[in-house]
Amino acid sequence: MPTSKAMMPIPVASRVNRFSYAIRNIVAEARAVEARGMRIRYMNIGDPVAAGFKTPPHLIETVTRAMRDGHNGYLASAGIPEAREAVAADYQNRGVHVSADRVLITTGSSEGIDIAINALVNEGDEVLVPLPTYPLYTAALAKIAGEARYYRTDPDRDWLPDLDHLRSLITPRTRALVVIDPNNPTGAVYPPATRRALIDIAEEHGLVILADEVYGELGFEGRVPLLGTLDPNAPIISSSSLSKAYLAPGWRTGWMVVAATPRLDPVLVAMKKLADGRLCSPGPMQYAVAAAMNGDRSHQVSLRRALAERAQVTTEMLNAIPGIHCVAPRAAFYVLPKIALPPGRTDEDFVLALLRETGILCVHGSGFGMAPEQGFMRIVFLAEPSELRSLYGEIGAFTRDYLQRT
Numbered sequence: 495m496p497t498s499k500a501m502m503p504i505p506v507a508s509r510v511n512r513f514s515y516a517i518r519n520i521v522a523e524a525r526a527v528e529a530r531g532m533r534i535r536y537m538n539i540g541d542p543v544a545a546g547f548k549t550p551p552h553l554i555e556t557v558t559r560a561m562r563d564g565h566n567g568y569l570a571s572a573g574i575p576e577a578r579e580a581v582a583a584d585y586q587n588r589g590v591h592v593s594a595d596r597v598l599i600t601t602g603s604s605e606g607i608d609i610a611i612n613a614l615v616n617e618g619d620e621v622l623v624p625l626p627t628y629p630l631y632t633a634a635l636a637k638i639a640g641e642a643r644y645y646r647t648d649p650d651r652d653w654l655p656d657l658d659h660l661r662s663l664i665t666p667r668t669r670a671l672v673v674i675d676p677n678n679p680t681g682a683v684y685p686p687a688t689r690r691a692l693i694d695i696a697e698e699h700g701l702v703i704l705a706d707e708v709y710g711e712l713g714f715e716g717r718v719p720l721l722g723t724l725d726p727n728a729p730i731i732s733s734s735s736l737s738k739a740y741l742a743p744g745w746r747t748g749w750m751v752v753a754a755t756p757r758l759d760p761v762l763v764a765m766k767k768l769a770d771g772r773l774c775s776p777g778p779m780q781y782a783v784a785a786a787m788n789g790d791r792s793h794q795v796s797l798r799r800a801l802a803e804r805a806q807v808t809t810e811m812l813n814a815i816p817g818i819h820c821v822a823p824r825a826a827f828y829v830l831p832k833i834a835l836p837p838g839r840t841d842e843d844f845v846l847a848l849l850r851e852t853g854i855l856c857v858h859g860s861g862f863g864m865a866p867e868q869g870f871m872r873i874v875f876l877a878e879p880s881e882l883r884s885l886y887g888e889i890g891a892f893t894r895d896y897l898q899r900t
């Protein structure tokens with residue numbers, strides 16, 4: 495006979511309560527709305543392939559050839575030499591001198607960032623994270639009881655970091671500074687003076703910079719320079735991947751590049767040790783890294799053009815809606831408009847009402863750390879411009895109506 499204890503639900507670890515990922519969590523509500531018969535228009539997740547952009551054929555060919563050629567076994571934990579060398583050569587061509595042994599190939603940049611945070615942060619240690627932030631950082635910290643300290647970025651100054659606020663958050667327990675440039679969810683690109691100041695602050699306080707450069711190829715005016723070009727000795731760990739700029743997010747293939755300063759050698763050793771624990775990142779896809787770095791990149795030219803056009807439609811149409819204001823993005827495919835909510839309403843109330851009444855799915859700003867009453871929401875503008883126009887028409891009609899409700 496089972497005891498009464500055997501009938502009890504199995505408890506989960508308390509860290510799960512600290513963990514949240516609004517970008518994906520909100521999809522559960524969308525499924526419920528869909529089950530009631532409404533068509534959902536997904537403006538919540540930054541997947542260019544889902545929006546119809548095509549993975550470059552030479553990359554697909556390289557991966558399928560790798561599979562056919564039998565490259566289906568485990569690989570070295572840090573990645574295949576060809577991929578590591580190609581990433582190092584790419585960074586060198588862009589002005590960051592780093593050798594292949596400082597490159598790790600990871601399961602998307604997500605895993606690499608998780609590995610770096612695990613290598614750096616003890617329980618109770620603090621990491622400076624931009625506000626709003628891409629939630630990967632706070633989620634990774636939640637799992638290991640690290641503390642995220644949010645530094646403000648300012649919508650009245652093109653979403654640039656508030657450096658005084660950032661400085662005021664530094665304590666003896668601060669270990670790292672996350673810089674997401676170009677930025678998700680704001681679309682900001684930081685000018686050299688801001689980047690220089692961020693490096694100086696990190697140097698002054700002995701912080702490691704986690705430079706998230708996953709959108710670096712997607713500046714509307716061309717490639718955004720790597721942060722490391724400003725200072726080869728700065729303690730920067732840069733991350734990027736095939737997901738966005740090479741249109742293959744499902745391949746889960748990314749890289750971490752640890753700057754060539756001996757100060758970071760122990761961290762590099764620790765990251766490699768942690769990487770051993772998960773054996774290797776997906777094998778056949780690693781072969782696409784060298785093909786991506788060395789092969790045809792013309793898709794990026796057309797992608798940048800397509801994104802710039804969509805950004806313009808987005809900014810014009812959103813700013814024409816009474817009660818909505820947005821800062822024009824300068825890279826990537828995100829915008830974070832502010833809705834002038836009536837008192838007592840939250841960003842999530844707005845996003846859920848929009849979803850239930852129109853089927854349009856966006857993510858509330860509080861999913862990126864913003865205060866709920868500030869009324870921000872993130873829109874992914876990857877759809878065709880004609881479709882975007884009609885979506886913004888619907889968002890406008892909904893917003894006019896919503897803001898009149900008491």
Ligand SMILES: Cc1ncc(COP(=O)(O)O)c(C=O)c1O
Nearest residue numbers: 602603604628678708735737748
């Ligand atoms: C700023 C930022 N960093 C990292 C990632 C993770 O990308 P991946 O793990 O696919 O490389 C994303 C994905 O949207 C992102 O927006």
